[in-house]
Amino acid sequence: MKTVLEARDLSVDRSGKRVLDGVSFSVTEGEVYALLGGNGAGKSTTLLTFLGFLAPVSGLAHVNGKAPADDITAARRAIAYLPEAATLYGHLTARENLRYFLYLAHMRPQADAIEAALDQVSLQPDARGRRLSAYSKGMRQKVAIALALLRDAPILLLDEPTSGLDPVAIDEFHGLIRLLAGAGRSVLMVTHDVYGACQVAGRIGLLRQGQMVGNFTAPSGGRIETEAVHAAFAGRVPA
Amino acid sequence: MSTVLTLAIGEWRFWLRSRLVLASLIIMACVLAVTSLATITRMDAAQAERLAHQVAAEERFLAQPDRHPHRMVHYGHYAYRAPGPLAIIDPGVDRVTGQSIFLEGHRQNSAMFAETRSGAVLGRFVELTPALAYQVLAPLLLIILGHSLIIREREAATLAPLLAQGVQPVAILGGKALALASVILVMMVPLMLLAIRATLNGESAISAFTLMGAYALYLLIWGGLVLLVSALVRQRGMALGILAAFWVISAVISPRLAASYASVTYPAAGKIETGLMMARDLREVGDGHDAGASTHDHLREQLLAEYGVERLEDLPVNFRGMVALASEEKLTKLLNQYANEQMLREQQQASLVHRLGWVSPFIAIGGASRTLAGSDLAGHHRFLQEAEALRFSFVQGLNTAHAHTLSYADDVNRNRDDEAMQRARVGAENWKVLSDFRFSPSPAQDRLRAALPFFTMMAAWAAGLFVALGLVAGRLGA
Structure with missing residues (x-):
């Protein structure tokens, strides 16, 4: 399977502080990968680095085999990004928001x-x-997810995507992610929702203080065990 | 549709849905409409009134009966400065300097000495005119509309999603700039209508549309500044504060400081001081009414020698008229010297203030606007000079009639009886020495040339902002 996202020994500083320290992982075509970690673990920083908003101080972060800085427009066009706060325009309707952002992505949605x-x-x-x-x-989050879907980009970067959604919507969202992955989309999701990550991800990387401290892979045809991930996340057992 | 255009339309949609912004736009539109109509009405009335007064004064002068020519020298005449067609946009110094001068022999009556110390501040904040609305209020509207152009995206965290759509930072700045530029374009509509009206009333199209261009450039400078601050500053309040402070410094404080600085750098003598000095110098010239004064001995000797006669009565010219002619010439030379010194001082003050257009676009546009409208200090000085030329011309014309049409004997004996008084009169046809006076702005080419330094200042501002925005665009993506 083709690797679409790759972090190798990735270190990133923000405001003079090391936020990511030698992180390595990759996401292949059609895969759902979840980066799990608490606040300040470096999850969002990882996404922003793939988007080219932040530059590595060492190591690499590649999108489709290239550093984002090499062709920032191509990297960003390949990615549909769903930020944590579902940042859309309050003065526009849901339809207008979608149309506006899609126009800016050079798409002409019907x-x-x-x-x-x-x-x-x-x-x-x-x-x-x-x-x-x-x-x-939650409603804003749904519109942001709809935008990510409509972008029809091969890679989805989701920052705490189920934050603010009710349980029914969360289940529906997980179903949607699986559907998209089945259709060949690659998803990198950062979250601190252990249950949600185990529901949808084929692999989970556990980040703690900027370092990758654990990796979990779902058994063939099954799901990653929530209990084991939760224990590692909580630091009860070594990851 | 291009990305830049999409962003600009998006901005307009935000503005139209924001009550504050919409209210600001409506208020600005009302202010422009009201000031334009009020200024048109006032300037039309002034134009018609002054022209009517000018014609009436000329008719009155020419309708005077036969009389002693020197009585006509003191009867005098009026010169009116009718506003130019572009005064409906910028009346300039019109209200401050006065619009008419009483012209008579031996004196230069003028309003110029009344404002001795304020030459540099002429025409500022006298009343709300379209010029002032564009110079002062339009930047405020741009600040209200634009201070949060980029900050709003940062605050709402929509900047990252915008960039994540593959939009280039320079396109974001371009979209915002296009939105502000389109506001400026809309704001230019009333000015364009005024310019067209001025053109229909005889103004040259090139002056009228260059004036429009000056205002467009000025507002683009403000737009660029607003956008730059919005891109550099992270907090909305701080951006608003910085822009408001710049507006106050540029439009309110710096013109006054500049005027004070100019008054100190080029101090002008006060009216009393000037009057005393002039009176001293005039005593040396002598009184033209007193032909027997020793100050005219040289002229007497010269004329007697020239015509080979021994008595004034035997001269083929009226000695008293010749004295009046010579005396008026000397006196005018002296008065012109004072007037020119005063005008030079005022012009130096104004030039110093105008040079500060390098630091205040408000000063630059003020200078460009008044210059192109023909309502600047230089225009007022030209009016004074033209009026003085008219005064000297008709006074000397009357003095010539005095010297050549009226005999010395009749002149000297005019108070002996009624018959002598009748003989000391000249015909009313001699009053035709008075030329028609119609003041109009200087030719368009001259005004354009004079406005060039102001355009250079504004072009420098625009270029600097353009470069700064280019540099800032790179930082938007970070």
């Missing part, structure tokens, strides 16, 4: 494609014409 994506994330039809300033966090 109205029915937008409706289909919003259906996929279960956003109520009557809310779709309302401005996002009146949305709950």
